[in-house]
Amino acid sequence: MMDSNHMNPKIPTxxxxxxxxxxxxxxSISGDLPAGGKPALKQNKEEAVDAALEDLDELEEYDSxxxxxxxxxxxxxxxxxxxxTNATTASLILPSDQEALDLRARLRKIGPPAFEKECLETKKxxxxxxxxxxxxxxEFVDIPDDQYLGFFxxxxxxxxxxxxxxxxxxxxxxxxxxxxxxxxxxxxTGAGISTSLGxxxxxSKDTGFYSSLRAMGMSEPEEVFDIxxxxxxxxxxxxxxxxxxxxxxxxxxxxxxxxxxxxxxxRLQTNYTQNIDNLEGFAxxxxxxxxxxxxxxxxxxxxxxxxxxxxxxxxxxxRAKKVATCAECEKRIASEAAAAAAAPPALKTTTKxxxxxxxHKTHSFSYSSDxxxxxxxxxxxxxxxxxxxxxxxxxxxxxxxxxxxxxDLDSATADLILVIGTSxxxxxxxxxxxxxxxxxxxxxxxxxxxxxxxxxxxxxxxxIGDCDAVVWELARRAGWxxxxxMVPEGGLELVVGKIEGxxxxxxxxxxxxx
Numbered sequence: 266m267m268d269s270n271h272m273n274p275k276i277p278t279x280x281x282x283x284x285x286x287x288x289x290x291x292x293s294i295s296g297d298l299p300a301g302g303k304p305a306l307k308q309n310k311e312e313a314v315d316a317a318l319e320d321l322d323e324l325e326e327y328d329s330x331x332x333x334x335x336x337x338x339x340x341x342x343x344x345x346x347x348x349x350t351n352a353t354t355a356s357l358i359l360p361s362d363q364e365a366l367d368l369r370a371r372l373r374k375i376g377p378p379a380f381e382k383e384c385l386e387t388k389k390x391x392x393x394x395x396x397x398x399x400x401x402x403x404e405f406v407d408i409p410d411d412q413y414l415g416f417f418x419x420x421x422x423x424x425x426x427x428x429x430x431x432x433x434x435x436x437x438x439x440x441x442x443x444x445x446x447x448x449x450x451x452x453x454t455g456a457g458i459s460t461s462l463g464x465x466x467x468x469s470k471d472t473g474f475y476s477s478l479r480a481m482g483m484s485e486p487e488e489v490f491d492i493x494x495x496x497x498x499x500x501x502x503x504x505x506x507x508x509x510x511x512x513x514x515x516x517x518x519x520x521x522x523x524x525x526x527x528x529x530x531x532r533l534q535t536n537y538t539q540n541i542d543n544l545e546g547f548a549x550x551x552x553x554x555x556x557x558x559x560x561x562x563x564x565x566x567x568x569x570x571x572x573x574x575x576x577x578x579x580x581x582x583x584r585a586k587k588v589a590t591c592a593e594c595e596k597r598i599a600s601e602a603a604a605a606a607a608a609p610p611a612l613k614t615t616t617k618x619x620x621x622x623x624x625h626k627t628h629s630f631s632y633s634s635d636x637x638x639x640x641x642x643x644x645x646x647x648x649x650x651x652x653x654x655x656x657x658x659x660x661x662x663x664x665x666x667x668x669x670x671x672x673d674l675d676s677a678t679a680d681l682i683l684v685i686g687t688s689x690x691x692x693x694x695x696x697x698x699x700x701x702x703x704x705x706x707x708x709x710x711x712x713x714x715x716x717x718x719x720x721x722x723x724x725x726x727x728x729i730g731d732c733d734a735v736v737w738e739l740a741r742r743a744g745w746x747x748x749x750x751m752v753p754e755g756g757l758e759l760v761v762g763k764i765e766g767x768x769x770x771x772x773x774x775x776x777x778x779x
């Protein structure tokens with residue numbers, strides 16, 4: 266159990282992850298700065314404020330007399346604060362990292378209402394300086410006081426409801442011992458576990474898929490996976506999706522083999538994968554232990570008639586950058602055309618007149634390259650629906666099994682969380698570690714494996730390096746051999762060392778020798 270000195274005085278009652286959540290992008294104001302050093306904002310500040318207020322609507326207001334109020338939602342805050350760029354924000358006193366950590370520790374110790382009273386009323390601290398220290402984006406410094414106070418209180422709830430690092434778990438050997446003793450392991454995976462097969466991840470600074478799209482001049486690369494944009498113009502997706510298709514449908518990485526080994530030892534309870542490449546299936550992770558949070562390329566469905574086919578059937582079109590259309594729709598259109606051609610002349614005339622009287626669009630989108638939106642005659646020309654891979658786009662609901670699995674099983678029983686190859690920036694998957702802590706299970710260890718440290722979630726151990734190398738070393742230290750064709754016969758020669766500045770944070774670098 267956690268030391269009482271590292272726990273909130275009162276653990277709030279937290280509702281389960283909402284089943285109405287759609288897949289959401291990262292922060293409204295991102296901590297990742299694109300070329301030019303300017304923060305990735307909405308088109309203007311008003312839109313950014315409105316979007317952030319919508320996020321804060323998910324946080325229930327707390328009663329100032331009750332330090333243990335309920336909070337059923339979470340927001341994603343910036344991982345780093347941009348420097349002030351105008352006269353208003355220039356007056357901010359930006360805190361040091363240690364000052365910010367001290368303030369957060371104090372907040373967790375006494376709770377939001379007492380913290381607000383102590384800082385603002387007793388110590389007369391400036392609201393905006395304090396808010397900046399806690400993580401309210403500095404771009405919001407000049408919004409009205411009542412709105413800023415709402416952000417400030419929302420951030421306080423966010424901080425107090427986050428999991429806290431377990432102080433007795435700090436090293437790679439601690440993580441290896443957990444693999445030996447835990448048998449209800451929850452594994453959260455992202456694109457980083459597939460990169461060794463040549464499939465790019467999404468958010469890496471220079472090599473990620475989104476970075477490539479920015480280099481092509483796309484300011485909001487996530488829009489490629491926006492469902493409304495897809496329905497408006499699917500060619501954008503089809504022009505780019507070939508980059509993230511699996512190169513070999515039978516291949517999987519050593520990290521996938523590691524997860525399979527956990528399953529074979531009956532230690533894997535659930536693998537929540539955010540990947541859409543379906544490599545978990547190729548590795549043999551069974552459907553009863555696998556939640557494909559964002560769907561996959563395994564199947565594709567028509568946006569008009571919902572006819573579903575194996576995903577591989579449209580891979581050639583994706584690689585050719587050609588929009589795939591529904592064969593079932595085409596058959597129906599051809600059948601109706603043949604029936605109309607065979608009809609008696611008088612019936613043809615009557616049918617055509619009835620169609621003109623009754624004509625209405627059943628869909629707001631059409632994919633015929635010859636169509637003219639202003640032409641009623643062209644609107645009457647039937648067109649087949651577009652095939653969309655059954656991946657969850659931004660704006661679409663996540664599969665129900667994600668919510669039922671987490672709320673009914675994993676939140677109450679998981680005994681170890683492994684996060685591998687994901688920056689944990691997309692909700693609601695990114696909420697899982699904190700949600701488990703909010704459910705009164707803050708003693709469940711959390712281990713992170715990735716190429717860059719994760720700053721916005723307090724993991725107990727962070728093992729930084731190539732995912733395949735890290736899991737191989739973990740398996741070796743746990744006493745079992747990880748065999749895979751991509752691992753040399755004699756194993757890997759690795760060096761493990763502390764990361765400078767990572768004392769007390771469990772930060773370790775795992776790299777190849779030489």
